[in-house]
Amino acid sequence: MNKKCFYLKALSVFPLITLLCCALGNKSAVASEAVTPSTNDSASETLFSNEMIRSDFDVLYQSLLDTHYNPYAYVSKDTLESRYSSLKAQIGNKPYSPLAATKLFQTLVSSLNNGHTEVDFPVSSYLAYAEAGGTLFPLDLAFENGKALIRANYSGNVSISKGSQLLSINNVEINDILSTISPLISAERAYFKLAKLEVLSFPRYYWYAFGESDSYSVKILNEGVVSTHSLSPVSVFEGFEEKKDEVLRAQQLLTFYDNVAYLNPGHFSGDEKQFKAFIDEAFSTINKKRSKALIIDLRYNGGGNDSFSDHMVSYIADAPFKWNATFQLRTSKRLKEDTRERRDLDNPYWQAILKHNAGERYSYEFDEYPPVAQNKRYSGDVYVLVNRHSHSQASVTAAQIQDYGWATLVGEETGDYPTLYASQFQFALPNTGITVKIAKGYIVRVSGSEAEQGVQPDIVIRDHLLDDEDEILDHLLNELSY
Numbered sequence: 001m002n003k004k005c006f007y008l009k010a011l012s013v014f015p016l017i018t019l020l021c022c023a024l025g026n027k028s029a030v031a032s033e034a035v036t037p038s039t040n041d042s043a044s045e046t047l048f049s050n051e052m053i054r055s056d057f058d059v060l061y062q063s064l065l066d067t068h069y070n071p072y073a074y075v076s077k078d079t080l081e082s083r084y085s086s087l088k089a090q091i092g093n094k095p096y097s098p099l100a101a102t103k104l105f106q107t108l109v110s111s112l113n114n115g116h117t118e119v120d121f122p123v124s125s126y127l128a129y130a131e132a133g134g135t136l137f138p139l140d141l142a143f144e145n146g147k148a149l150i151r152a153n154y155s156g157n158v159s160i161s162k163g164s165q166l167l168s169i170n171n172v173e174i175n176d177i178l179s180t181i182s183p184l185i186s187a188e189r190a191y192f193k194l195a196k197l198e199v200l201s202f203p204r205y206y207w208y209a210f211g212e213s214d215s216y217s218v219k220i221l222n223e224g225v226v227s228t229h230s231l232s233p234v235s236v237f238e239g240f241e242e243k244k245d246e247v248l249r250a251q252q253l254l255t256f257y258d259n260v261a262y263l264n265p266g267h268f269s270g271d272e273k274q275f276k277a278f279i280d281e282a283f284s285t286i287n288k289k290r291s292k293a294l295i296i297d298l299r300y301n302g303g304g305n306d307s308f309s310d311h312m313v314s315y316i317a318d319a320p321f322k323w324n325a326t327f328q329l330r331t332s333k334r335l336k337e338d339t340r341e342r343r344d345l346d347n348p349y350w351q352a353i354l355k356h357n358a359g360e361r362y363s364y365e366f367d368e369y370p371p372v373a374q375n376k377r378y379s380g381d382v383y384v385l386v387n388r389h390s391h392s393q394a395s396v397t398a399a400q401i402q403d404y405g406w407a408t409l410v411g412e413e414t415g416d417y418p419t420l421y422a423s424q425f426q427f428a429l430p431n432t433g434i435t436v437k438i439a440k441g442y443i444v445r446v447s448g449s450e451a452e453q454g455v456q457p458d459i460v461i462r463d464h465l466l467d468d469e470d471e472i473l474d475h476l477l478n479e480l481s482y
Contacts, residue, residue, distance in 0.1 A: 047095035052431035053104070054091055059429055060105055060436060064112065067332040069361065069421055069442045074113035074188060083111045099125040101432050103208070107183040109436065116392075116422040116439040118186035121200065121208065126236075129207070135233035136203040136240050137216055141166060142465040143194040148174045150220075151198075151465055154239055155231045163466045164222040169206075171217065181209045188417060188452065195388040195415035198465065199247045203240055247389055247465070250301040254282045259482040261291035262473075265312050268304030268393045276311050283315045283378055292482040293381045296401075299411065299463065299472070303392030310369040313397065316382050316406050320368035323400050325444045327366060327423075333358045335425055335440060382407035385472055386455055387463040388415040392422065396445065398455045403446035411472045412462050414454035418445040 048056075061084050064071050071080065087108055096104070099122050106119040138155035141148045148166045166174055178194075184205060187193035197205060216231045234240055252266040252275075263282055266275070286294060296312070306323045313321065331353045343350040349364065356362050371377060384407045386398045391414075399418030401407045423441025428434065444450060461472045 047097055048101055048432050049095050050091055050093050053096045053101055054088065056101075056429040056431045056434070057088055057091065057105070057108070060108060063334060063427070063436065064109065064117070064438065066359070067330070067334055067425060067438050067440055068112065068114070068117060069328065069330045069440055071112055073421055075111060080111055084108060097125075098122065098432070098434070102434055103184065105429070105434055105436065106186075110183045110186045112186070113188055114421050114439055115187045115192060115196070115416060116420065116424055116437070118437050119434060120437070121204070126204065126207075129212075130236035130241075134207075134236050135212060136236055137169070137206045137213070138203070138231050138234045138239070139166065139218070140244070141202040142198055144462075144464070144466075148178075149466055152244070154203075154234050154243060157229055157231060159227075160218075160220055160229060161222060164220045167219040167221055167226065169216055169218055170213070177206070177209075181205050184208055187415075188420075191388070191413075191454075192415035199389065201244065248300050248302045248391070250297070250299070250394075252278050254285060256289065256291065257477055259292040260295060260477065260480055261286045261289065261293070262295045262297065264297040265308075267302045268306075268308035268397070269302070270304075272305075272308060275308050279312050279315065283372075283376065286378055287376070291378075291380060293383065293480055294378055295383045295385060295473070295476065296407070297385045297473070298390045298394045298398050299385050299387040300389045301391060301394035303394045303396075303416075306393060306396070309393055309397040309400075313401060313406075314369060314371050315376065316378050316401070317369075317371035317404070318377070318406070320370050321400070321404060322366060322368055322446060323396060324366070325446050325448045326363055326442075327444075328361055328363050328442045329353065329423065330361045330440050331356045331358060332440070334427060338425070338427065383476060384409050385476070386411040386414050386457055387472065388412055388454075389463075390414045390455070391416050392420075395455050396420075396443070399445040399447070402455065402458070408459065409455065409457040410459045410461060410476050411457045412460065413456055416454060417452060418455050419443065419450050419452075 087104065091104070102119055102122040102125070109117055109119050138153070139150050139160070140152040140154070142151040143149070150160065150162055150164045150166060153160050153162065168174060169177060181197065182193060185193050185196050185200070187196055213233060216233065218229050218231060220227050220229060248267075250264060250266050253262070253264040255262050263286070265279060268275075294316070310321075310323055329352075336354055336358060339345075339350050339353050345351065345354070352362070352364055382401075384398055384401055386395070386409055390398055390411075395414040395416040395418050398409060398414065402409050421439040421442050423439060423443070424437045425440040426435055426437045429436060459476070461475050464471055
């Protein structure tokens, strides 16, 4: 695999949430409408005229209004109109690069404050920049307790220790830097936005927002002492990408701690047949060992499709179940055109889109999912681990299990909401070809709660990204007395 393919794969981990098929639905609904990695531009030096940009900008705005399930869910009509007018007035007369166009469009899209409505990170521009010898800011960050803390140091300056607080870069305070980066990330609230930035990585998004710099002057706070350091940038490939450990690292794993089984199902996406075979074998082994407790780990999980997660849940369920209380969609002229051209018209899910009038909002009912046979079910105590990086379907699944009372949730609040605007629909803008992803659906968690908050764990333990300790798992294991 060449470098370009390798890093396209790496970057598709989170831009994410969506590139892992985090649009929600059942197998027939979501697997077939799962979004694909979008590079959003070519590596060429093609420029877009300001007329092309203005035209696509208008198309984008109208499409947000026409296809999003509720474009005013988190922003007022007046505020959104004002944002549109202000950004359009800034377009000017100069041509736009693909990178600049992507940034402009995403800034408008993020005004909806919806994590599943977005223009992806400009992967091709990033790769072209990297292959031309581009460089990045050499410190990666985690965001905890209102502070920007150094998670990884690629600079070679050993005097900057992990966990130190970054105060400023080139005399610009970190909060001002985050304010500039903020419109480039779609999310419902700051907590989720910073969680997504941890996954997407600060060096990548610092470049996206500010471009390249020959050097960086940083102020660091460590143990009450402020120090200033001059740092050189690092190369994109060798200095950063080849060294970085991705935050979304869920991998299939079954292990045992005495009488406690630990299961990490991995992301709810990929090869569904292999996923289900792994889950089947895992629960067979857990039951043979007569484990008295089971820990299911949904942390650092990018989500995926409910056809994966429901199969796992069926092993702890004691009755038929659903993954939502209500699933609602909004059809549109653009969605109908896409459905006729690209979808399986024998599928009732897609048939419903065509049967309803453009602009109409309607409910779609999914069948209940049956539990496995009783002799295959796990009947011991179940604990589910969550953190701010339990994204999309991982968050929905945690809420589902909690609402049915099938497990005790342990960890920290999820960044994503379990009641959310999702079920993404994507299309390319006519002049630039830049892909836009819009949430055409509204999904309510099993309990029916529409509270604008993440999944709340029953036992709260903060996850610390700055060390090799597993605070949540270790604490839970110490508390269990099996």
